[in-house]
Structure formats: structure tokens, C-alpha cells
Amino acid sequence: MAQRSNAGSEEDVGELFSDCFWEIKGYKQIVQRIDDGARLTDGLAQLISERAEMELKYAKGLKQWSRKWEDATNKSPECGSLEQVMKSMTAEANETADVHLDVRQKLSGAVLDTIKHWKNSNYQKTFVKWKQTVAANEGFEKVQRPWAKRFCEG
Numbered sequence: 001m002a003q004r005s006n007a008g009s010e011e012d013v014g015e016l017f018s019d020c021f022w023e024i025k026g027y028k029q030i031v032q033r034i035d036d037g038a039r040l041t042d043g044l045a046q047l048i049s050e051r052a053e054m055e056l057k058y059a060k061g062l063k064q065w066s067r068k069w070e071d072a073t074n075k076s077p078e079c080g081s082l083e084q085v086m087k088s089m090t091a092e093a094n095e096t097a098d099v100h101l102d103v104r105q106k107l108s109g110a111v112l113d114t115i116k117h118w119k120n121s122n123y124q125k126t127f128v129k130w131k132q133t134v135a136a137n138e139g140f141e142k143v144q145r146p147w148a149k150r151f152c153e154g
Contacts, residue, residue: 024144024147024148024151025144027136027137027140027144030136030140031133031136031137031140034130034132034133034136035129035130035133037123038119038123038130041115041118041119041123042119044115045112045115045116045119048107048111048112048115049107049108049112051107052103052104052107052108052112053104055100055101055103055104055107056100056101056104058097058100059097059098059100059101059104060097062093062094062096062097062100063093063094063097065093066090066091066093066094066097069086069089069090070087070090073086073087073090
């Protein structure tokens with residue numbers, strides 16, 4: 001016969017809420033999220049920057065391929081529908097490259113600028129930590145101090 005679980009016992013409930021922010025010093029994980037936010041914002045900017053570089057490389061490759069085959073088509077004795085297909089493919093590659101260059105420009109310009117501006121307006125660095133982290137930590141400590149004192153006395 002299988003043993004029954006003690007789910008819902010007072011011990012389980014105590015473990016369930018042991019990491020909650022309302023517990024004494026339980027706010028530390030919330031404060032850590034502020035630091036994580038700054039780090040993740042940097043990571044997002046890096047991700048977008050790398051994607052922009054990939055767009056540039058792809059566009060350059062398409063342009064190079066298009067020039068190569070455009071020259072080959074112009075020097076070729078091909079005529080008629082095959083020539084039209086080859087010219088259409090090189091023209092399409094040029095247009096696709098332009099789209100990728102446009103994407104790269106938008107990512108490198110407006111998108112990265114918006115992210116950097118948002119971070120600069122929401123995170124200010126002190127000597128070692130973010131001001132917002134220090135303020136949140138001090139605020140939580142101040143609010144919890146009387147409660148923690150009463151809790152420890154009782």
C-alpha cells in the first residue's frame with residue numbers, strides 16, 4: 001500500500017513561503033531582479049547588435065553574389081527566357097540585400113538607441129551598484145525593520 005503524502009501540512013506551507021518577499025530579508029530576490037534587469041538589458045542590446053552584423057554580412061554576400069552572376073550573365077551568350085531568369089534572380093538578390101541593409105540600419109540605429117536610452121534613464125550607476133538597487137534595498141530594510149524587530153521579540 002502506498003504512503004500518503006503530507007501535502008498541505010504546516011511544514012510544507014512553511015517551506016512553500018520561505019522564499020517570499022514578505023519574509024524577513026525575503027525581498028533580496030526582488031532587489032536582485034533590478035540588477036538582473038540591467039544585465040539583461042545589456043544582453044538584449046548585444047543580441048540586437050550581433051543580429052545587425054549578421055544582416056550586414058548577409059546583405060554583402062547577396063550583393064557580391066548578384067554582381068558575380070550579373071557580370072556572368074552579361075558576358076554569356078544566353079538569350080531569351082534563360083537570360084531573363086538569370087537577370088531576374090540577380091535583381092531579386094539586390095533587392096533582398098537592400099531589405100537586409102535596411103533591417104540592419106534600423107536595428108543599429110533606432111532600436112539600439114531606444115534600448116540604451118531606456119537603460120540610461122532607468123539605471124544610474126554608483127561606484128559599484130545601481131542606485132535603484134541601493135534604494136530598493138534600503139527601502140525594504142526600512143520598512144521591514146520594525147516588523148522584524150517585533151517578529152524576533154515574539
